[in-house]
Amino acid sequence: MIVLDTQAWLWWMHDPSRLSRKAKAAVERAEKSGGIRVSVISVWEVAVKTQSGKLALPMELDEWYQRALAYPELIVEPLCAADAIESTRLPGTFHKDPADRIIMALSRRHGAALVTSDALIRAYPHVETVW
DSSP states (O other): OEEEOHHHHHHHHHOGGGSOHHHHHHHHHHHHTTOEEEEHHHHHHHHHHHHTTSOOOSSOHHHHHHHHHTSTTEEEEOOOHHHHHHHTSOSSOOOOOHHHHHHHHHHHHHTOEEEOOOHHHHHOTTSOEEO
């Protein structure tokens, strides 16, 4: 199982060539064997960026989301209290972006690698990352 951050999820859906070789291989393995998790906070990030004009999707947001759900082995994880609490208790020092913190808490809860191109997350020693 793996967890995709928001950017990795968008690239996987729309331009997989932007994923690193390791990230693409991890996604392909997860499609076959253990599943891919995406936090509902990523859905929120996509919606916010779409509404603000910072992200252009190839279709309306509702249709995009329904198509996203059709990808093999994809599970959109609801925000749970455990992840919300854990996001405030991440060990060590990390920036305050609540979406990143919730995604990291989800990854830690599942003991799953987090696929991310974000250098700040990749430098954080308390979550396994793939890139």
